[in-house]
Structures are given as structure tokens and as C-alpha cells.
Amino acid sequence: MSALDWQNISKAADIIRNGQLVAVPTETVYGLAGDATNDRAVAKIFEAKGRPSFNPLISHIADLDMAKSLAEFSDLAESLATALWPGPLTLVLPRRQNCPVSKLACAGLDTIALRQPKHPITLALIKSLGRPLAAPSANPSGQISPTIADHVRAGLGSKVDLILDGGPCNIGVESAIVKISGNDVVLLRPGGISREELQKCIGRPISLLEHSQPDGTAIEAPGMLTSHYAPNAKVRLDVITPQEDEAFLAFGDSPLHDHKLNLSPSRDLTEAAANLFSMLHTLDNLCKEKNIHKIAVSPIPKNGLGDAINDRLRRAAATEK
Ligand code: TXA
Ligand code: MG
Secondary structure, eight states: OOHHHHHHHHHHHHHHHTTOOEEEOOSSSOEEEEETTOHHHHHHHHHHHTOOTTSOOEEEOSSHHHHHTTBOOOHHHHHHHHHHOSSSEEEEEEBOTTOOSOTTTTTTOSEEEEEOOOOHHHHHHHHHHTSOEEOOBSSSTTSOOOSSHHHHHHHHGGGOSEEOOOOSOSSOSOOEEEEEETTEEEEEEOOSSOHHHHHHHHTSOOEEOOOOOOOSSSOOSTTOSSSOSOOSSEEEOSOSSOOTTEEEEEOSSOOOOTTEEESOTTOOHHHHHHHHHHHHHHHHHHHHHHTOOEEEEOOOOSSTTHHHHHHHHHHHHOOOO
């Protein structure tokens, strides 16, 4: 990291200690970070995002030791963390009794979501603070997640005290969220590590929580609000031949079209995940400019990272809030 990065990290640490907010780069998407142990900082995050307060936040930790001071780790949880951290995996585990993380960050649940991010700037920031950072994706609630600093500036610019620019996020979709309680392992949100990889790691099948509506008491999964990650334009899925008055988000071989971006001409799902939110942002802006009202999207395979991509696209297409 450059001298400038270090200077910014120390400025960011001061801002966070002061209870204010900093947008931070991670390998998945940019996060809107505040001191997870400070109720007022956590409340500011909800307020800045316009986020329903029952939707809990991930606490980002520097290492396994910090994680263990916050949550009860079973052998299974520890083996997943050891194999896959730092990286795009969030573990939902029982909160320790003396866990210092704000109850508001966990929305009053007796579980806590933990992730060790991989981006060196943010890891260094958490290390220098010596306490966890609560950070949801740095976008207004319900809108497309940010994968470059400019997305954060456009969506939340006036509401953050500093944006640490760490370049484009190389994974581009949020972490996979795995809840472990006793022997039960459930994938709450498909994400940057595929279900297949997770299963290989623990040597047994992981069930996927089916999308259901929240009952408002104990939210089980992210983006359980059906409409999420939504652009202003309407999104139409599984389109082979887009209409002329639509923008087109293609995948693989696709017909010529005036307003087209291709997630991955070579049908590479990792490349598609990295491009997803950025291309949705660009097409949404193009729609505004050209007075187009719809984005048509090619079918995306359902294996590997296709799980997470299809999940985000379904929510982007949902109109019901
Ligand atoms: O990749 C990511 O996960 C990004 C980066 C910034 O780390 N963060 C992110 O945060 O996507 P967010 O807040 O947009 O999504 C986190 C989801 C929430 O929607 C919430 O439902 C779920 O994690 N969550 C947090 N705590 C939970 C808990 N105790 N039980 C179940 N789900 C939980
Ligand atoms: Mg989000």
C-alpha cells in the first residue's frame, strides 16, 4: 500500500473512533462502515441508507481471534472460517454473552454475522482500530450495490465523511451468508463463494433458505425484502431477443443491440459477477439519458456464481417492496 493509503487509513480510523462513517472497499462491494460497538454510529448507518432497522448488519473483523471474542465458534464454524477467510463468506453464529457489538447492529437477534474482508485497505483499517466495523453495502437501501468509489459518491456522497478508494471490487457480488446453529448449516444468501465450494469445504450438503417474506420479527436472510438491488428502470429476465426500446444486459453470444453491455462474452461466471452491479449502474444511467424504461437481461446459468447472480437479478426485477 502507498503512503497515501496509510495516511487515509489513519484519517479513516480517527473518523470511525469519532462515531462517524467511512465508505470502505472490500473484495465484494463497497461497505458503509462505522464502529460496530457504538450504537450511535450504527444508527447513523441505518439512517444514511434509509434501511429498515430490523435488517441486521455484518460485523467485519480483522482476524479469527477478534471473531471469537464476538461469537461462539463450533468446530464446523472454525473450519469454514480457517479455510475461507479472508474472503466473501459471512458466518451467522450465536452471539457471545459479553459481545460488545451494538444490539442494534444485530437487530436484537441472538446471532451475529461476521466476515473477514480481503481488501488490504479495509483489513488494515480494522486492525488499526482493534474493533469490528459494522458495514452494509454502501448504497441507499434497496438500490444497486456499489463496486467502485464513484457509485458510492453518486448514491451516498453527502452522507459519508470519507470514501476510501480501493479501486474496483474484484468479486463484485456480496458475500455468501452461511448460518450455523448446532449441526445445521443453511445458506441464507448465495454470494461470492459458490454453494458447491462451500459444500466441498465441509464435505456435506448445505441447504438453501428459500426466499420467503419477512414476518418482521426475526429476519433470516438478507434482501428478504423481495425488491432489492433495484435500478430505476424495470428489469426483464431471461430474454433471448430484447426489444429495441430496451437496454440489454447480455451474457455469452447475443444479438446485436444499440444499448447493450455484455456481462461476459466468453460465458465466464466470475467475470459476470464482477461486472454485474457496475453494468446495471451504467445501463440504468443510459436508460435515464435515452428515456428508455426497461433493461432486458439474458438467461444466466444456475451453477456456481450463477446462483448469486440470478438471486440479485431476481430481486432487481421484483417490483414488490
Ligand atoms: O459482501 C458483503 O457481504 C457486503 C460487504 C460490505 O461486506 N456487505 C453486505 O451487507 O452485503 P448487507 O448489509 O447489504 O447485507 C448483509 C445481510 C443483511 O441483509 C442481513 O439480512 C444479513 O446480512 N444478516 C446480518 N446479520 C444477520 C443475522 N444475525 N442473521 C441473519 N442474517 C443476518
Ligand atoms: Mg446490500
